[in-house]
Amino acid sequence: MSNHLHLDRRGTLGLAALGLSAMAYGAAPAGAAVPTRARQRSDSALTVTLLGTGSPVPSIERMGNSTLVQAGGYNLVFDGGRGLPIRLVQAGLHCGQIDGIFLTHYHSDHVNGVADAWMMGYVPALGARTKALDLYGPTGVHRLAAGLRLAHADDIRVRVADKEVNPAAAALESHESQVNDAVVFNRDGVVVRMFEVDHDKADAITPAVGYRVDYRGHSVLISGDTRPCENVIKWGRSVDLLIHEVADFLDPTDPVIQGVYEHHTSPQQAGKIFDATRPQMAAYSHIVAGIPPRFPEVPIATLVDRTRENYGGALTVGEDLLTFTIDNSGIDVVRATG
Ligand SMILES: [Zn+2]
């Protein structure tokens, strides 16, 4: 079963106004007038699927952070957290169909699904890729790729010896870029731009970047892990879909929690960013809403209320496998049940 929703470009009716901000927690309230239509994806559409909306916290509901952007025939994956191959298959693709993985930084929760996606792509029965997997990122991606090749050399060796795998398909090609607003991918009208973000006050976690994808006048921004950051506002201005990380706790005074806030963005702060950028749709992913059992779960309604202190526009609290289709008539949001 899918739940099709449509946000008209001219309209002001957001998911939140329909009572659907807390998408993981129920369908539309009884009697809500939810515009519904099934639509063919046009060639100019930009489609974004939240594969994993989670954080380092192990969770079956929220896999590690990962976002699929489909445009111009390309399947581009942004971050490769825990469970990437599982969610990709649920989204209707296999690992051999990934045209590139773009990393925001090298915290393990953003890369620990990469090896799995790479290897499941070169196993013919599962992925059937015939050439190298392209891995993009800021400084450090060459080192990561070298480490992955080393760690899994024996998998490739035995599969090649067993005549199961073509060595060319098992290659991993890394593309390392400077983070100063660099265009890192530009093919057939699909443009991916990388920009620096601010993951921590002391600049210990560098590099850390976000990405913006543009295709035929449509756009999505993925913040990566960041505190409130001017570059997100700069590149997020009037973007169609702005996907931002968020962290929130019921007791913000706990010293451990203070440390988390110093590395991430609170819903109140995110609300200010959404208000400044005015996207057609704002969405949360990389959602840290409590860390049970030590820090109780923050209700989604609380997360929304705290965002609403500073922002009145369309808002979606992400969930795994939620898909946004962006074209000239607006944004469709499809809630897949996997
Ligand atoms: Zn993270």
Ligand SMILES: [Zn+2]
């Ligand atoms: Zn991080």
